[in-house]
Amino acid sequence: MELNIIAPMLMSEAHLVASNIPEDDHPAWDAGTTFTKGAKVISPLSHRIYESMQDGNIAHDPIGDDGTWWLDLRATNRWSAFDNRRANRASRTDQITYSIVPTMDCDAISLFGLTAGTVRIEVWDGASRIYDQSFVMVDKGRVVSAYTWFWGGIAYARHKVLNGFPGYIGHRIDLTISAPGAVAEVGHIILGRNDLIGTVLNGAEVQHVSHSRKDYDSFGDEMLVRRGSTRKITIPLQVPTIQAPRVMDVIAEVDGLVVSFYGSPDGGLYGIEGLGFVDDHTQPLDAAGDSVFTLVMKTLK
Structure with missing residues (x-):
């Protein structure tokens, strides 16, 4: 694989x-309109939804606002x-x-x-x-x-x-x-x-990372606050040493970007697939011909 x-x-x-998804989640922001607290608008420029934080909100562009007038909620349905x-x-x-x-x-x-x-x-x-x-x-x-x-x-x-x-x-x-x-x-x-990175070796690990937490109500009773989960995937790889510069260049290119990674064209084999980012990459070089290293990926919710 x-x-x-x-x-x-x-x-x-x-x-x-x-x-076929219209961008009409809410009215478009207009500089001449006064918005009340809690009113929602969209920006056709940023393709995001904003919520007014104050009454009397007029002529304050939500794009670039520091949160004083607008709260950036999420992308519009079309751009989600x-x-x-x-x-x-x-x-x-x-x-x-x-x-x-x-x-x-x-x-x-x-x-x-x-x-x-x-x-x-x-x-x-x-x-x-x-x-x-x-x-x-x-x-x-x-x-x-x-x-x-x-x-x-x-x-x-x-x-x-x-x-x-x-x-x-x-x-x-x-x-x-x-x-x-x-x-x-x-x-x-x-x-x-x-981009093909390398051959997956035995010992790949898929770690469930829970973001839920335990809280307490006013009586001291425990409550579980569900917040979803992500995965940390540790993948041992074998790569011909001569291809090490290519692999390092690929990793450098996608550093800080959200990528798709997968271990088979079907995208589901062994669970080694996801939407995430490169968390760690150290590539020892073996002059004998093939190098073995571990790539760590973390998924996003």
């Missing part, structure tokens, strides 16, 4: 050219799929569509936090459709016995990763996330270049 990292293309209006978080999901009844024109060569895509029956990926070169694949999101990994095969119900995969499609500069990539009769959701989309 090989470990891959998708170096992300940073999304902007130049890339996201169309979507590109805000570096899985928990804040873009949603729409039945179906979500995005049309993206990359400004860098993108041969891989990873979708997190899915609620969907199918995912379709199309690539267009002008008026010609040069790639078209649909994926049924049924999670067969939940079938662990004859009982679950017949009576376990249908479970759907929350993550899809694909590489090797022709997402070159100037092509248009159409994504369709379908959940007929329900609410389609996607937590985060990463589109970019796939």
Whole structure:
């Protein structure tokens, strides 16, 4: 099994050219309108939702505000799929569509936090459709016995990763996330270049990191405050020493960026996949031919 990292293309209006999700979560901020405390607005420039912190809020642009007048809540529904978080999901009844024109060569895509029956990926070169694949999101990994095969119900995969499609500069990539009769959701989309890091060795560890905490009410009784969880993944890798500079360059390129990493094209093998960042990378060099080192990744909520 090989470990891959998708170096992300940073999304902007130049890339996201169309979507069936309107950006109408709340009224757009207007410099001439007076907003009361608690009023919510959106900014078409930042694609984020803000809440007024005071009455008489007029002519204070929420972009760049220090919190005196506006509280930055989250990305708008349309842009929630590109805000570096899985928990804040873009949603729409039945179906979500995005049309993206990359400004860098993108041969891989990873979708997190899915609620969907199918995912379709199309690539267009002008008026010609040069790639078209649909994926049924049924999670067969939940079938662990004859009982679950017949009576376990249908479970759907929350993550899809694909590489090797022709997402070159100037092509248009159409994504369709379908959940007929329900609410389609996607937590985060990463589109970019796939980089092979190395061969995964035995001994990889997936650590559950709980962010919940124990609190007390006014009577001293214990309460568990649920705050979700993330994972810390420690991956021993084998890399030909001659490729060490390439691997170090890839890690340096994605340092401080939210990336997709996975251990197989199916994006679910052994749980070595996620949306996260590089936490630690020390690469000893073995002149004998192959170097073995440990890469530590941490996921985001």
